[in-house]
Amino acid sequence: MIGVIGCGNMASAIVHGISRAFRDEVFLTYTPSFTRAEKLAQEISGRAVKDLKDLRDCDTIIIGCKPQQFDSLVSELKGKFDFSHTYFISIMAAVSLKSIQSKLGVTKVTRVMPNTPSMQGEGVSLILHAEEVSQVERKKCSDYFSACSKVFPLSNEKLFDQVTTVSGSGPAYVFYFAKTMADQLESWGVESQEAKDIVIQLFKGSAKLMEENNKDSLGNLIDKVTSKAGVTVEAIKVYQEKKLDEITKSATEAAFKRSLEITKDLE
Numbered sequence: 001m002i003g004v005i006g007c008g009n010m011a012s013a014i015v016h017g018i019s020r021a022f023r024d025e026v027f028l029t030y031t032p033s034f035t036r037a038e039k040l041a042q043e044i045s046g047r048a049v050k051d052l053k054d055l056r057d058c059d060t061i062i063i064g065c066k067p068q069q070f071d072s073l074v075s076e077l078k079g080k081f082d083f084s085h086t087y088f089i090s091i092m093a094a095v096s097l098k099s100i101q102s103k104l105g106v107t108k109v110t111r112v113m114p115n116t117p118s119m120q121g122e123g124v125s126l127i128l129h130a131e132e133v134s135q136v137e138r139k140k141c142s143d144y145f146s147a148c149s150k151v152f153p154l155s156n157e158k159l160f161d162q163v164t165t166v167s168g169s170g171p172a173y174v175f176y177f178a179k180t181m182a183d184q185l186e187s188w189g190v191e192s193q194e195a196k197d198i199v200i201q202l203f204k205g206s207a208k209l210m211e212e213n214n215k216d217s218l219g220n221l222i223d224k225v226t227s228k229a230g231v232t233v234e235a236i237k238v239y240q241e242k243k244l245d246e247i248t249k250s251a252t253e254a255a256f257k258r259s260l261e262i263t264k265d266l267e
């Protein structure tokens with residue numbers, strides 16, 4: 001039985017995926033206002049509960065509230081029941097394993113960082129287990145998140161938080177890059193919706209090509225559409241001169257710095 005605490009956009013997307021893949025799994029949902037817990041429960045044939053102690057029989061509990069709401073959850077959850085056999089999976093950004101373990105007084109904790117494409121079943125989920133998580137629980141976690149994403153277990157928390165600045169925040173960077181192209185098309189007179197449709201198809205098709213040519217390096221894929229003395233190479237030269245790679249490096253390092261600050265504030 002899986003308990004879901006906090007049923008916002010991200011937790012709901014994930015739980016929808018898990019419930020489709022694990023039809024026999026029973027879900028209990030909880031939110032302070034009850035409304036979204038009830039909505040999610042209805043959608044997945046689960047049961048919404050009004051009291052956290054009703055989650056006592058859940059072998060797994062997914063924590064899906066915001067990082068800033070965690071302290072209030074801890075004060076409500078502590079002492080409600082014995083957690084010694086409960087396996088906690090947190091999808092909260094920036095709340096460390098150590099912080100979850102010490103605040104809740106538990107050991108079996110996994111951090112998972114999904115991203116918004118999980119809502120379309122095409123997410124990336126980073127996984128970081130505490131040592132105390134058993135092999136059976138590790139497999140279970142991986143199976144759950146595979147229902148809405150590709151999973152990538154990582155070995156340490158620094159790396160987990162660094163990679164998060166690419167996979168977790170990355171959809172915003174992709175949309176930003178897409179917007180610059182759509183804006184350019186519009187400036188040439190392409191109608192706004194059409195500009196957006198062209199760019200969406202460009203990203204979708206390019207992602208598919210990358211996936212189907214997975215063995216090729218990304219540099220090779222660039223070369224394949226960039227003939228010498230052609231048109232594309234002139235654009236690539238500008239990206240190189242303006243140091244797009246350094247912009248990405250600075251951007252993700254700025255995001256990582258902020259992530260460390262938030263983690264510290266939440267300790």
Ligand SMILES: NC(=O)c1ccc[n+]([C@@H]2O[C@H](COP(=O)([O-])OP(=O)(O)OC[C@H]3O[C@@H](n4cnc5c(N)ncnc54)[C@H](OP(=O)(O)O)[C@@H]3O)[C@@H](O)[C@H]2O)c1
Nearest residue numbers: 006007008009010031032033036065066067069073092093
């Ligand atoms: N968005 C992303 O790209 C992304 C990616 C990876 C991870 N995450 C993580 O996903 C988590 C949820 O994000 P979201 O955008 O889905 O948030 P959200 O839509 O605001 O949902 C938060 C949920 O937590 C509930 N909640 C509030 N206070 C609580 C408390 N004291 N105890 C228990 N539950 C409480 C809320 O209840 P009510 O319904 O009653 O208000 C709501 O259902 C965050 O920790 C975020 O870091 C997000």
